[in-house]
Amino acid sequence: MDILPILSTLRRHKLTAWLLILEIALTCAIVCNAVFLIGQRLQRMDMPSGVAEHELLQIQVADVVQPANPYARVQEDLAVLRQVPGVQSVAFSNQVPFGASSSNGNVLLDPDQPQRTLNATTYFGENLVATMGTRLVAGRDLQPDDFVDVDTALKALRTGDSKSLPHVTLITRTLAERLWPGQNPLGRLIYLTPTVGLRVAGVVASLVRPNAYDAATAQYTMVIPLRMGADKGMSYVIRTRPQDRARVLAASLAALKKVDPQRVVTTRRSFDEVRRRFFRDDRAMAGMLVGVIAALLIVTALGIVGLASFWVAQRRRTIGVRRALGATRGDILHYFQTENFLLATFGIVLGMVLAYGINLFLMTHYELPRLPAIYFPVGAIALWLIGQLAVLGPALRAAAVPPVVATRSV
Amino acid sequence: MLGYYLDLALRSLKRNKVLTALMVLAIAVGIGASMTTLTVMQLLSGDPLPGRSAHIYYPQLDPETGADVRKAPPDMLDYITAHDLWQSGKADRQAMVMDGTIKVQPELAGQVPFMATLVGTTSDFFPMFGVPFRYGGSWTAADGAAAARQVVISDVLNQRLFGGANSVGRTIVLNGASVQVVGVLDHWRPRPRFYLLAGARNSGGDTSFYYGKSHDVFLPVSTGLDINAGNFGWYTCWAKPDRMDLQHAPCESVALWVQLDTPAKAAAYRRYLDAYDAQQRELGRLTHPANTRMMSLQAWLAYQNVVPGDVKLQTWLAFGFLLVCLFNTVGLLLAKFLRRGGEIGVRRALGATRHAIFIQCLTEAGVIGLLGGIGGLLLTLLGLALVRRQPVEYADIVALNVPMFLFTLMLAVVAALLAGALPALRASRIPPALQLKTL
Numbered sequence: 001m002d003i004l005p006i007l008s009t010l011r012r013h014k015l016t017a018w019l020l021i022l023e024i025a026l027t028c029a030i031v032c033n034a035v036f037l038i039g040q041r042l043q044r045m046d047m048p049s050g051v052a053e054h055e056l057l058q059i060q061v062a063d064v065v066q067p068a069n070p071y072a073r074v075q076e077d078l079a080v081l082r083q084v085p086g087v088q089s090v091a092f093s094n095q096v097p098f099g100a101s102s103s104n105g106n107v108l109l110d111p112d113q114p115q116r117t118l119n120a121t122t123y124f125g126e127n128l129v130a131t132m133g134t135r136l137v138a139g140r141d142l143q144p145d146d147f148v149d150v151d152t153a154l155k156a157l158r159t160g161d162s163k164s165l166p167h168v169t170l171i172t173r174t175l176a177e178r179l180w181p182g183q184n185p186l187g188r189l190i191y192l193t194p195t196v197g198l199r200v201a202g203v204v205a206s207l208v209r210p211n212a213y214d215a216a217t218a219q220y221t222m223v224i225p226l227r228m229g230a231d232k233g234m235s236y237v238i239r240t241r242p243q244d245r246a247r248v249l250a251a252s253l254a255a256l257k258k259v260d261p262q263r264v265v266t267t268r269r270s271f272d273e274v275r276r277r278f279f280r281d282d283r284a285m286a287g288m289l290v291g292v293i294a295a296l297l298i299v300t301a302l303g304i305v306g307l308a309s310f311w312v313a314q315r316r317r318t319i320g321v322r323r324a325l326g327a328t329r330g331d332i333l334h335y336f337q338t339e340n341f342l343l344a345t346f347g348i349v350l351g352m353v354l355a356y357g358i359n360l361f362l363m364t365h366y367e368l369p370r371l372p373a374i375y376f377p378v379g380a381i382a383l384w385l386i387g388q389l390a391v392l393g394p395a396l397r398a399a400a401v402p403p404v405v406a407t408r409s410v
Numbered sequence: 411m412l413g414y415y416l417d418l419a420l421r422s423l424k425r426n427k428v429l430t431a432l433m434v435l436a437i438a439v440g441i442g443a444s445m446t447t448l449t450v451m452q453l454l455s456g457d458p459l460p461g462r463s464a465h466i467y468y469p470q471l472d473p474e475t476g477a478d479v480r481k482a483p484p485d486m487l488d489y490i491t492a493h494d495l496w497q498s499g500k501a502d503r504q505a506m507v508m509d510g511t512i513k514v515q516p517e518l519a520g521q522v523p524f525m526a527t528l529v530g531t532t533s534d535f536f537p538m539f540g541v542p543f544r545y546g547g548s549w550t551a552a553d554g555a556a557a558a559r560q561v562v563i564s565d566v567l568n569q570r571l572f573g574g575a576n577s578v579g580r581t582i583v584l585n586g587a588s589v590q591v592v593g594v595l596d597h598w599r600p601r602p603r604f605y606l607l608a609g610a611r612n613s614g615g616d617t618s619f620y621y622g623k624s625h626d627v628f629l630p631v632s633t634g635l636d637i638n639a640g641n642f643g644w645y646t647c648w649a650k651p652d653r654m655d656l657q658h659a660p661c662e663s664v665a666l667w668v669q670l671d672t673p674a675k676a677a678a679y680r681r682y683l684d685a686y687d688a689q690q691r692e693l694g695r696l697t698h699p700a701n702t703r704m705m706s707l708q709a710w711l712a713y714q715n716v717v718p719g720d721v722k723l724q725t726w727l728a729f730g731f732l733l734v735c736l737f738n739t740v741g742l743l744l745a746k747f748l749r750r751g752g753e754i755g756v757r758r759a760l761g762a763t764r765h766a767i768f769i770q771c772l773t774e775a776g777v778i779g780l781l782g783g784i785g786g787l788l789l790t791l792l793g794l795a796l797v798r799r800q801p802v803e804y805a806d807i808v809a810l811n812v813p814m815f816l817f818t819l820m821l822a823v824v825a826a827l828l829a830g831a832l833p834a835l836r837a838s839r840i841p842p843a844l845q846l847k848t849l
Contacts, residue, residue: 023738062525266525285724295439296734299439366723
């Protein structure tokens with residue numbers, strides 16, 4: 001196919017051709033970046049939690065009348081919950097993975113260092129590893145005699161009695177690798193403050209932070225052997241079989257109400273809901289982006305259809321003359337297809353530059369990574385396809401113009 | 411004459427219905443998408459206290475004594491610092507703000523106790539932020555100092571507890587303590603809930619929480635510490651705290667807001683803050699290097715990056731989308747008019763002036779722009795209805811912003827007119843004879 005005649009025709013429609021090229025370029029740039037953003041969101045929504053999500057329930061209660069002994073109240077609640085048929089394991093935790101509200105602490109490797117090494121989240125509570133179903137990969141789990149009551153620990157902190165503080169901790173594999181790359185973390189010391197040192201007793205495969213906003217630090221997690229009293233911020237975590245969840249949740253609530261009919265249940269949900277709630281903005285955004293991509297491609301396709309239809313109608317006589325001079329239907333069809341291909345190619349080249357520019361903008365303003373090169377051909381192929389599909393109808397109509405048109409005056 | 415042009419325009423548009431629909435739809439979709447996100451953006455980035463925000467400031471210093479020294483002072487103050495600054499009374503108005511939750515025990519039989527959101531503050535909070543009252547008013551400064559058992563409740567809570575009746579003078583039971591209602595707020599929904607923003611900048615752009623409903627229970631700080639100790643939240647702690655003793659806890663848990671009516675007063679307060687900071691370091695209570703700041707309310711909102719990142723991104727997307735739609739329409743209009751040479755030639759030959767041809771083309775383009783704009787309005791309403799159904803905190807306050815809509819409508823019409831003007835100009839320039847020949 002000779003493209004020179006096509007170019008010279010386009011030169012006569014410079015403005016319209018440029019508008020179409022710009023439209024394609026902009027669509028291409030937005031589609032590249034939007035597909036990339038969707039990928040980012042989906043990847044984020046897939047973030048592993050390290051716990052047996054489909055088997056877990058979370059309940060939070062607030063006691064209207066402060067129990068005389070909050071620690072005894074927790075033990076009573078746990079005992080009652082263990083009696084609920086279908087419950088496999090129960091824990092009382094200060095926070096849950098993807099729960100948003102979190103307790104965090106500074107990690108120092110040397111008590112005298114002026115700046116913290118990093119910030120890690122701190123889980124407290126007995127029986128957490130077993131209940132949540134996170135896997136121990138090295139060392140040992142926390143034992144009952146590791147645990148210290150929070151109030152005892154606070155008092156010890158004030159009086160400087162280091163014997164009554166917790167001495168050990170569990171950390172995630174990611175945190176171990178970050179603090180001591182390539183070395184055995186077991187037995188090493190982590191300082192929460194210059195006076196509180198915890199020895200690493202075990203390493204768990206994975207346990208995500210409640211506030212996992214940043215994938216890089218999402219696994220900076222410690223489990224500290226502190227025992228808490230009843231408090232509205234704390235959660236009962238219940239493990240059961242996936243199919244029993246609804247029934248166990250209802251029965252557990254009833255059991256907790258029986259302990260104290262006055263108490264207010266503030267949270268009751270499965271971990272599937274916890275995850276859904278945490279990532280709902282990402283899901284909404286991804287859905288919106290899909291909608292935008294579809295709408296953009298449709299609008300661009302319709303624009304191509306409209307413009308091509310005009311050009312075909314405008315060139316009816318020229319087409320007739322060409323047909324009369326011996327051009328086949330295929331020649332006419334290919335002419336319009338090639339024309340569209342050229343316009344799309346110009347648009348795509350421009351669009352790539354624009355896509356790169358938009359990505360640079362997003363990188364500086366929204367902390368997004370660089371657009372991987374793989375997304376450029378995705379946008380290009382999408383627009384070439386859309387262009388060819390859109391132009392097919394008008395081009396077929398052009399090919400159907402009979403040679404006799406050339407001989408008619410109007 | 412315009413009537414005739416309108417008639418011509420409608421005829422021309424009817425001749426090719428599919429194409430007309432395409433152009434109108436493209437404009438409508440572009441306007442609908444950009445207007446929906448722009449409305450949300452404008453709603454979330456507006457001034458929460460119009461007319462007042464210029465005089466409201468947020469003093470900060472670094473009260474920590476731990477090993478770790480922050481670059482920026484923490485987002486809140488410790489209780490001692492906040493109380494000292496508040497008690498000094500150096501500003502025109504000043505209020506401490508702490509938040510938490512509190513148990514409300516309804517008197518009515520059958521209603522179960524529930525948790526309500528709580529703000530512990532001081533009496534200046536209400537006049538300083540222009541908080542509207544439906545019934546009664548704030549507690550007095552003297553009542554606040556005496557830790558009087560008095561409370562101000564929101565209209566929402568008043569509805570829930572008293573069915574919306576004037577409840578001033580009635581008693582409610584909060585966390586086991588009886589307190590007397592002295593004021594009921596009128597509907598108050600600042601956007602964002604600016605008085606407690608600490609931490610927004612660290613939430614990865616996920617800030618829709620800060621656009622939630624305002625609090626339900628407003629207690630004097632002193633009363634709150636008496637009856638609800640242990641239930642106030644804190645921003646962060648630099649050492650392990652004792653939950654029940656917030657006044658002395660090594661934690662930042664209090665926001666201090668001051669009103670300074672003139673720049674001179676603001677400068678004087680800034681000097682006072684520095685002097686206080688220096689004095690406290692001399693006394694040894696503060697150990698970190700001096701790091702004081704005092705932002706205006708607007709600067710504080712910008713620093714906290716409180717407009718959700720997703721909303722900003724959507725706004726950019728929508729503008730890109732509008733641009734594509736406009737390119738599309740302009741291209742189609744151009745093609746349409748440029749093909750009309752013959753018809754224009756006939757009209758010119760029959761005596762129409764260049765001016766008349768020009769106006770006729772513009773009328774047709776204007777009609778398309780207007781139709782697209784109206785379609786855009788419908789799509790905007792649909793889009794906003796969809797946003798309202800989304801599970802975000804600010805869903806209930808999303809509504810159409812009329813001036814902004816008019817602006818976008820104008821944009822659409824102007825773009826369409828521009829698209830019409832160029833071919834109109836060209837068509838009206840060519841001598842009628844030449845155009846007739848091409849027929």
